[in-house]
Amino acid sequence: MAKTAAERKAAQRERLAESGARKFELLMDAQELQMLEKNCVLRRPGREPYDMVEYLTLLIRKDNAELVRKLKSMSTECCGKCGDSLPVKECVCDGDSQCWLTKGWHETKLIM
Ligand SMILES: [Zn+2]
Incomplete structure (x- = not known):
């Protein structure tokens, strides 16, 4: 017997849930x-x-x-201060003008 519209919709929701999809408002x-x-x-x-x-x-x-x-x-470049490869996520030198971490996020942020 053919599935009803509600059954098809339920099956579609189940497939999406299994694929890891989720609703986002x-x-x-x-x-x-x-x-x-x-x-x-x-x-x-x-x-x-x-x-x-x-x-x-x-x-x-x-x-x-x-x-x-x-x-x-x-990733082929390094921080001028600590020598870690970019992007540096943590560094004790954060705040130092020579440390990439101080201003590096401007290179990855979304720019308009
Ligand atoms: Zn550094």
């Missing part, structure tokens, strides 16, 4: 929501727009790929 202001809706369309001219969830999950993956590249390229 996101509160956006009106401007952010407007930008998201507009950009879903603008990034696919002449094509079906991105769905908002698809757009946000793609941004997360795009940012992750950039961050992984950034961290990999930094």
Whole structure:
């Protein structure tokens, strides 16, 4: 016998839960929501727009790929003070102008 819509929905929720997916509530202001809706369309001219969830999950993956590249390229460099490879996460010299940790986070933070 064919599954009902409710049964299909329940099965889909179960598959998602098994894959480790979970719901995440996101509160956006009106401007952010407007930008998201507009950009879903603008990034696919002449094509079906991105769905908002698809757009946000793609941004997360795009940012992750950039961050992984950034961290990999930094890892060949060392802190001028302690000599640890970058990014230094802990250092007794934190605060010293020669220690990467003092200002290094500016290299990995999200920049607008
Ligand atoms: Zn250091």
